[in-house]
Amino acid sequence: MSSREQILSAIKGIERESKQLPDIPEFPQTENLQKVFKDSIQGNKGEVLSAIEFEEWIASLGDQKIISVSSRFPNLSTIKLPSDPHQLNDLNLAIIDGQFGVSENGAIWLEEENLKLRALPFITEHLVIVLDSQKLVPSMHQAYESIGSKHSGFGLFIAGPSKTADIEQSLVIGAHGAKSLRVVLL
Amino acid sequence: MSHPENASAFLKDQSKAKWHDETLWFVRDKRDRISKTVPEWESLRNLASQIKDNVLSNLDNYLEEFEKNALKNGIQVHWAKDAEEHNAIVLKILKEKNCPAIVKSKSILTEECHLNPYLEKNGIEVVDTDLGERIVQFLNQPPSHIVLPAIHLKKGEISELFHEKLQTEKGNEDPEYLTHAARTHLREKFLGAKVAITGVNFGVAETGEFVVCTNEGNADMGVHLAETHIACMGIEKIIPRRKDLGVFLRLLARSATGQPITNYNSHFRSPATGKEIHLVLVDNGRTAQLAREKFRNSLKCIRCGACMNTCPIYRRSGGYSYGSTVPGPIGSILSPGIDLNKYSSLPFASTLCGSCSDVCPVKINIHEQLYEWRQEITKAQGTNGKSLSMKLANGIFRSPLAYRISGKLMRIALKNLPNSLIYHPINSWGKGRNLPETPKETFKEWYHKNRS
Ligand code: SF4
Numbered sequence: 001m002s003s004r005e006q007i008l009s010a011i012k013g014i015e016r017e018s019k020q021l022p023d024i025p026e027f028p029q030t031e032n033l034q035k036v037f038k039d040s041i042q043g044n045k046g047e048v049l050s051a052i053e054f055e056e057w058i059a060s061l062g063d064q065k066i067i068s069v070s071s072r073f074p075n076l077s078t079i080k081l082p083s084d085p086h087q088l089n090d091l092n093l094a095i096i097d098g099q100f101g102v103s104e105n106g107a108i109w110l111e112e113e114n115l116k117l118r119a120l121p122f123i124t125e126h127l128v129i130v131l132d133s134q135k136l137v138p139s140m141h142q143a144y145e146s147i148g149s150k151h152s153g154f155g156l157f158i159a160g161p162s163k164t165a166d167i168e169q170s171l172v173i174g175a176h177g178a179k180s181l182r183v184v185l186l
Numbered sequence: 187m188s189h190p191e192n193a194s195a196f197l198k199d200q201s202k203a204k205w206h207d208e209t210l211w212f213v214r215d216k217r218d219r220i221s222k223t224v225p226e227w228e229s230l231r232n233l234a235s236q237i238k239d240n241v242l243s244n245l246d247n248y249l250e251e252f253e254k255n256a257l258k259n260g261i262q263v264h265w266a267k268d269a270e271e272h273n274a275i276v277l278k279i280l281k282e283k284n285c286p287a288i289v290k291s292k293s294i295l296t297e298e299c300h301l302n303p304y305l306e307k308n309g310i311e312v313v314d315t316d317l318g319e320r321i322v323q324f325l326n327q328p329p330s331h332i333v334l335p336a337i338h339l340k341k342g343e344i345s346e347l348f349h350e351k352l353q354t355e356k357g358n359e360d361p362e363y364l365t366h367a368a369r370t371h372l373r374e375k376f377l378g379a380k381v382a383i384t385g386v387n388f389g390v391a392e393t394g395e396f397v398v399c400t401n402e403g404n405a406d407m408g409v410h411l412a413e414t415h416i417a418c419m420g421i422e423k424i425i426p427r428r429k430d431l432g433v434f435l436r437l438l439a440r441s442a443t444g445q446p447i448t449n450y451n452s453h454f455r456s457p458a459t460g461k462e463i464h465l466v467l468v469d470n471g472r473t474a475q476l477a478r479e480k481f482r483n484s485l486k487c488i489r490c491g492a493c494m495n496t497c498p499i500y501r502r503s504g505g506y507s508y509g510s511t512v513p514g515p516i517g518s519i520l521s522p523g524i525d526l527n528k529y530s531s532l533p534f535a536s537t538l539c540g541s542c543s544d545v546c547p548v549k550i551n552i553h554e555q556l557y558e559w560r561q562e563i564t565k566a567q568g569t570n571g572k573s574l575s576m577k578l579a580n581g582i583f584r585s586p587l588a589y590r591i592s593g594k595l596m597r598i599a600l601k602n603l604p605n606s607l608i609y610h611p612i613n614s615w616g617k618g619r620n621l622p623e624t625p626k627e628t629f630k631e632w633y634h635k636n637r638s
Contacts, residue, residue, distance in 0.1 A: 166317040
């Protein structure tokens with residue numbers, strides 16, 4: 001018998017009471033989605049910018065390696081997207097469109113089609129996610145409703161910059177991935 | 187060594203023990219505060235518990251559904267009945283890929299299977315990429331906590347370690363400086379690894395996808411740079427539906443560290459073009475635990491660590507005192523199922539205060555199961571000698587101040603004991619406890635006054 005069969009038949013052999021899968025009810029929702037979302041991002045050590053603030057910030061940057069795969073800011077790239085992510089080790093900034101944001105925790109959903117390269121939001125030194133302010137949902141329940149049964153090979157929630165507190169519980173930003181997260185709320 | 191003996195060793199460094207205790211309590215407090223900002227918190231715990239009950243009652247069907255969908259998505263699925271088989275599967279893939287060095291993100295399962303020493307014996311360099319795990323790996327230690335692997339170390343020790351291993355400045359203890367030194371060191375490892383190993387937080391039967399949560403982004407950094415991703419998953423990590431993730435992701439990080447969500451929550455469904463994902467489904471004692479009706483619930487655990495942070499024994503005895511891969515209250519009910527003899531002192535490393543069950547996001551009745559294990563262990567020892575449980579009880583209660591000074595006297599003493607005495611090294615863990623708030627009168631006194 002293969003291990004697969006052994007494991008499955010061992011489980012089948014255990015007498016268990018059947019237990020029903022519960023429905024997930026609707027919970028009361030926050031009203032002020034934008035404010036709560038902004039607070040959440042700040043709590044996660046990210047920053048929220050308006051389009052104008054973002055453009056000013058971009059203009060203030062010196063010579064930087066930038067890749068924008070955002071449909072809203074298509075002309076900001078200073079280098080081309082390579083096919084091998086190893087070539088992005090010195091990338092300064094990636095600009096990516098998010099699909100929607102979750103107010104309760106600041107999580108932003110992105111899929112492979114937004115990222116182009118799965119490594120992009122991780123290997124970049126700094127990350128900007130562009131988000132439509134109309135695309136905010138109150139909690140993770142509505143978030144999964146929005147995702148629905150859509151199929152993407154890879155999807156993720158990003159809620160802040162890379163961080164760790166593994167040395168004496170002191171929070172340090174920029175453990176491995178992006179050292180900062182800016183969310184441009186349009 | 188038994189838990190009390192190990193605990194005494196931990197308590198030798200008084201100030202560190204006190205720091206450990208207070209720091210974990212701080213994390214517990216953060217969890218309390220954030221949970222109170224979610225009005226439906228208790229409903230979420232109930233839902234999570236019911237979903238997991240349903241999973242355990244249909245585990246076979248869900249595993250089959252999960253496998254079918256994962257295969258359809260192009261994921262290669264392997265089954266391992268025990269640690270040995272799990273390790274052999276991983277090694278075989280690495281050999282096929284001609285891979286001499288791997289990066290690995292946090293996976294308690296691979297710790298449980300002792301994958302690192304096995305791969306190293308077979309000539310493969312293993313680099314743990316979670317900062318805390320890298321620190322303990324440098325020291326040749328296992329993690330002392332499932333969420334905070336290096337919580338038993340002070341920054342001075344880490345500074346010295348990094349000075350030796352990463353040539354950081356001697357005496358520079360700044361956490362930011364040290365973290366960024368590790369970042370540079372690990373970046374090189376990420377760029378060089380052809381295979382990356384991760385654990386799995388949740389596997390979704392309905393879609394065949396699996397979810398990995400980190401704050402550092404280390405799992406993704408490894409996986410997306412490598413050609414092959416090996417994900418190691420205990421069979422109990424299944425959840426039925428995608429929307430169940432909404433419930434669990436709301437609970438996990440809040441319970442673990444008091445943050446609203448981990449910063450990266452990655453859903454792996456299909457390999458990227460030209461790459462491979464291998465998923466290893468591991469039993470290693472889980473079906474045996476499923477068959478123990480009284481202890482079945484322990485398989486609902488989502489490894490948030492909250493029961494450790496709140497446990498008065500864990501906080502004051504340290505993760506290593508348990509001698510098991512998963513320490514703390516949940517470890518004390520999982521480990522005896524793996525090896526009753528080796529871990530027989532663990533169910534006694536508890537005050538049965540029930541705080542673990544109170545914070546558990548999936549509502550495992552941890553303290554009741556601890557009590558059940560005590561019964562089992564006592565039974566298993568039978569007439570054999572002085573009965574192990576007695577010996578254990580002696581080990582624990584041998585001369586602890588808190589137990590010698592009993593009753594009324596204790597309540598007076600507690601108010602006046604200085605920390606230096608409570609955390610004194612001649613104190614074994616029973617004495618090392620930060621003593622509880624003392625009631626002004628005993629229940630008996632109160633009862634007499636009010637009811638008689
Ligand atoms: S038993 Fe509960 S509290 Fe403890 S780690 Fe598991 S899920 Fe968290």
